[in-house]
Amino acid sequence: MNTLTENEIEQRLLRLPEWDYFDNAIHAEFEFDNFKDCFSAMSRIAFECEALNHHPDWTNVYNVLKISISTHDANGVTEKDFKLAHAIEAIVEEDEE
Template sequence: MSKLSNEVIEKKLLQFPDWELKDDTLYAEFEFENFKDCFSAMSRIAFECEAQNHHPNWSNVYNLLKISLSTHDADGVTQKDFDLAEAIEEIVEVED
């Protein structure tokens, strides 16, 4: 999978309002009502990551989940990252 240009990434990000390009990664923060809801979403995301064999850099403090996506083999953002971001959006939307 090849690294996408910043121009292509910016166009694709128009469909992902929760995400931005930050430090050559796709980056988003999601705030939940409480820790339980956040952890539940993280668990669901983890199963999707395994299914796609693509794993985020992420951190969680109480009800806040921070996610960075990049494809290490390509040294940047690829379509794989947008595919995972789309799946994460669907999971987080269900949690709302």
Template structure:
């Protein structure tokens, strides 16, 4: 999987307004009602990570989930990161 160019990243970022690109990675922070809801989302995300064979750097403090995505083998952002970001978005902000 090859690293995306800055132009490709910027174009893809338009679909992810809650995410930011800096330090060769895409980042997001999600706030939930409580710890249980946050941890539940993390559990669902974990299954998507396994299915995509791509794993985030993430942390959780009470009801806040912070996620950083980049592809270690490419030393930057790839299509895999945006695929996982899309899966994460569908979990944390489901369509109504």
């Protein structure tokens, strides 16, 4: 899988305003009302990661979820990362409703 150029990454990030590019990965931070809501979103994200066979680096402290995505095999950001980021966005947006 080919890595995207910095310009290609920045263009794709226009559709993901919660996400940033740095340290050779795309990153987002989501805050939930409480730990239960955060953990629930993480569980749904985990199922999506398994379906896509692509797993983020993430941390959770109480109600905050920090996610970092890159394609380790490609040593950078690829289309696969954006596919997962969009799936994560759909899950998080569903929680906000």
